[in-house]
Amino acid sequence: MAAMERDMRALASGATVGWRRHGESIGRAAARAAGRLRRGAAATERDEGRAEAMRRCWSAFVEFVVRWGMSSEVWGVGARSGVCEALTRLACRRDDEGDGEDGEGTSYKPPHARESDENIAMCEKDACDLRAGACGALGALARLNGKALHGAWATMLPTSEHQLREKSVSTSLVKVIACDSSAKVRGAAANATMALFEGPASRQYLAIAERREAATSAGANGAASSSLAPGFGARVRSFSALSTTLGDMVIITLRALLTALSREKNAQCARELCKAVAALCDAVPFDRFPRDLLRETVDSIHAKLVHLSAETPSDRSTIQSALFGALASALSARGATRALDEYLSSDSSSSMIYRMISHAKGEVAGSRCEAFSVLRALVVHHTGAATLIGDELRELFPSAVCASGADDRVCQASARLLTDYLGSVSGSGQVRDDDEVDFGMIASTPALPSEVLRAAWTNAIESQLPTCALHKSALTRVAGLNVLTRVNSNVLTCFGSDVRTLDSLLSMPHSVLSGSHESVPAVRAAACRALGFLIYLPCVNLEETAAALLIAAEDVSKSVKIPAMWSLANLCAVNATRENRLCDDTVASLAKVLIASAAEQGDKVRASATRGIAHLIAASTFDTSHEWLHKAAQSLASCLTTGNAKTQWNACLGVAALLQNDSAMDVGAYWADFIVRMLLLLVRDAKNFKIRLHAAAALAVGARHERLTLAYVDSVSVLTLSLEALEIQSTAFESQSAMDFKYKPALICQLTTTLVSVLAVARVDGAIGDALKKSHAITLSTYQSLRDYLDGGNSDARVVASFKTAVPLVNKAIFDTSLNNIVASLLATQPSLSARALADAFGALAFSFSHP
Incomplete structure (x- = not known):
């Protein structure tokens, strides 16, 4: 035992040079240490002295994990799973457990073996600290490299309700939340659970999770199997897909968190539980789950809010803030619109909505801002419910809130609520900066009739926006200018020929940029962004806007x-x-x-x-x-x-x-060869698929306008080699990111279109024939896929969409011209049997073939 303790201390201090240099060695050492600790625990915990030594070993091991984490090099998958399993077992372990034959242990000790109350309290404190430390170590690992832990989720999260029972031999972080007697340990476990679901990597991993079965089912005796996850835990399957396993984890974990939240008395622990629920709601695709799941979540959070009156003021403030955050995450979760729209538009949800409005009208600035966040989530994702309470929401807009002398944070939250409300009812919804989209003209069907929509915008222009513009808080002025980004074609339609009102909209950012009174950069930046959206309106004076933006x-x-x-x-x-x-x-x-x-x-x-x-x-x-x-x-x-x-x-x-501008190329034709060769380098060598796609599109434009000059043969060679490399590439292992997988079909189709455009140039060259003979298989396959598309025989939606967006478009005439040039180039190389066989193979693809 002493030797094991020394090993753990050395491991924690990082004294061994090899462990410092080699992350894989550290991982293997950690996994071996975890195994020794698990095996040694059952043999030593009955001996009090040895049990204390074992506790010190565990403590050193936890210290090591927190110190080293995943910050060294790459740990092996087995090492990560072993460490996570060991820490999870430690988090679930209690010193009062025995090692009976059934593995469940017993908490009974005879009188002569019992310690004094003081010693018991000290041991319990040490054990709680150790379990909380294990949960903290798991949370630290998840924050350092959450993606690396995905393979170990099965050791940390439950897939069945039976695993959460106190006497079950199964261990998980959620079981700690459900069963541990220490609020400190429960809070640490909830924090670690939150860390597992945070971040884009976990959202991507959970994107495949699904559970499309009914949310309830009867057990063998006709009763529901459990309040935690009815119908899901009792089912036995010989095989489960990863998506289904993740779905089970989500449902069991979420319902266990909600159950624990409803029973939790400790304010700090309740706050951590709310954060875990919020992180889970942000990560899970609820459109792939039963609709009742989100409704249960909203109802549970609201029920906890209702019963907060019994808490002390400080505890009530702590829990209420966290509950508001969890409720906002639930209302804005992926799939929340489908799952909750009908419920939120019914009378049964009115108490929850009006409670939020009441809090937004309250006196405490912090809770008011958090209530505004919940209302914003409601407005953005549940437009139907927002239109039903439009009159109540107007009492929370800037003209009313700012006039009451509210805190600056509340005034800013009010202006942001106005922005989201107008965008939602106008059909704008959420907007983001994207180079390739004309935001200002994008609009879905408005949620309000034209007359009502016009009245809402008129009120905003005449009352709300001037209030924001004159407010002392810069952030409130910024939020007011952001309202202008929600102007779209629906707003133009409702105003019709009322040019004066539209001019008043445009004057707001112009006055900020052209005048000298605004000294805060954030406000000037918001004015620039607003003009970037409004520029698409047909009534905008481009010269005046250019003058203002040139100053900015x-x-x-x-x-x-x-x-x-x-x-x-x-x-x-x-x-x-x-x-x-x-x-x-x-x-x-x-x-x-x-x-x-x-x-x-x-x-x-x-x-x-x-x-x-x-x-x-x-x-x-x-x-x-x-x-x-x-x-x-x-x-x-x-x-x-x-x-x-x-x-x-x-x-x-x-x-x-x-390359497309003839006048530009007449002035500087000497650029053509240099720029084309740079495009070829990008097509061949760029790691980013979107760069390669745009480079291939530019090359196709150059080919269509006959700008390839001396790079003609090289263009054919690079394009065919690139297509061949994509054909044999294993995307899952060789691509740089998930974005490569997303753009791979589009890149293949663009390279195909570019190759056809290059070969459609009327030029017969033996060098082209030699290049085509070397890559005839991939070229023939590429032309076959394009012919299937042009002939309407390709049923792959991704391929069809990619060919439709490829630049420039290829029709049957260009396709046949390209094939004629291929055949002529092959035959010009040498009239051998192989060349003629290839020419015949390509000619068979033509829609109308004219070459002899």
Whole structure:
């Protein structure tokens, strides 16, 4: 035992050089140590002295796990599972357990073997600290590298309700929450459970979880099998898919957390339970689960809120804050709209909704802000319920809240509620910055009739927004400007020909950027972002907007430059679609700012600047007087190989615009070969699939406009080799990220379209024939897939969608022209039997084949 204790101390201190250098060795050592501790526990815990030594060994082991965690190199899967299992067993272990034959132990001790009350209290405290430390170690591991623990979830989470029974030999963090007598240990277990579900990696892992069966079922005696997870724990299966196993874990864990929350008396522990419920709601796809599950969650949280009156004021404040957070997460969970809309629109939910409104009108600033967060989740994800309480919500908008002298945080929360309400009833919903979408014109069906919608926006323009604009709090002014990002085509329709009202909307961000009274960068940044959305409105004066944004682009604050450059790129995109375009002087000023930003600023600014340059080139007709064209071409060439992925693929779009613009190429034709070869390098070597996709699209545009010049043969070779590499690539092991898997079908289809566009150029070359003969199998397969699509025979939705979005579109005539050129090139190489056989194979794909 002494030797084991020394080993544990050495392990915890990291004294061994090999353990410091090699993470895998550390993992194996930890797994072996965990095994020794598990085996030694049963043999020593009856001996009090040896039991104390064992406790010290466990303590050292927990210290080691927290110290080293996953921060060394990569632990083996077996080591991770072994460590997690050992820590979970330790979290569930109690010193009063025996080692009877049934494995369940007994808490009875004869009088002569009992210790004094003081010693018992000390041992119990040490045991609680040790169990809480084990839970804390698991939480630390999850936060350091949550993805690495996914394989060990089965050792930490239950898949059956029977595993949560106190006398069950099964161990899990949830069992600690359900059965442990110490609030400290329960809180630590809840915190560790929350850590398991936090983060994007866990959301991706749980995205496959599902449980589509009924939420209740009768047991053998006709009664429900359990209050925790009826119908799911009692079922015995010989095999369960991973999605089903994860679904069981979700249902058992969530219901156990809700049950524990309803019974919990300790405020700190209840707070941790609420955080765990919130993390689980954020991670789980509830659209793949029974609808009743989310309703149970909302009802349980509301029931806990109702019974808070019996708590002390400090405890009530602590628990209430956490409950509001959990309720907001439940209302905004994935699938919550489908699961809760009908329930929230019924009378049965009115008490919960009006309780939130009551809290939002209260006197304590903290609870008011949290109640506003719940109402925002309700408004965004449950529009039908929000329209039913529109009159009550108007009492919480800025004109009423700010006039009452409320705290600045409450005023900001009120303005954010106004933003979400107007966006929801207008059909805007949630918005996010995305280079490739015209937000301002995107709209779903509005939730209110046109007259009512107009009245809501009129009230906002005349009363609510001026109140926000004049408020002393900068964050409230920011929230007021964010309302403008919810203006869409539905809002335009409801106002009709009322240009005055729309002009008043546009004047708000203009007054912030053009005047000198606003000194807070966050407000100026919000004004820039608002203009970036409003720029898509047909009544916007592009010259005035360009003048305001050019001023913002020179701002010394980086937080202002980022949205200013994003909005300038949107301005350039809109300019390319208007008949009355910007004058040459304004375009030159825009080009100067964009080119300088693409060369000097950070990645976010560079990406937007590069996109703006692309739109300016596409909308311009050049001659030798346009000095900025040469600098723009150099800037695009630089951005093709530097900066983040977004900068590079926007540079590819800019190069495509350059290759497509005949006047630009007449002025600078010497760029063509250099830029095309840079595109080929990206198609061949770029790790990011989206960069390769946009580079291939730009290359296709160059081929269609016959800009390939000396790189024609190299283009065919690179495209065929890239298609062949994708064909044999095992995406699950070789791609860089999940985004690669997402874009792989689109990349294959774009490479196919680009190859067809390149080979459709009327050119017969023996070198092309040699290149095609080397990769004839993949080329033939590629053409077959495109022919199936053109002929309407391809049923794969992803392939069809990818071909529809490929640039430029390929029709049957271009397809046949490409095949004619392939056949001619093959036969030009040498009229051998193999060449003619390949030519016949390609010719058989043609819709109408003219070559002899």
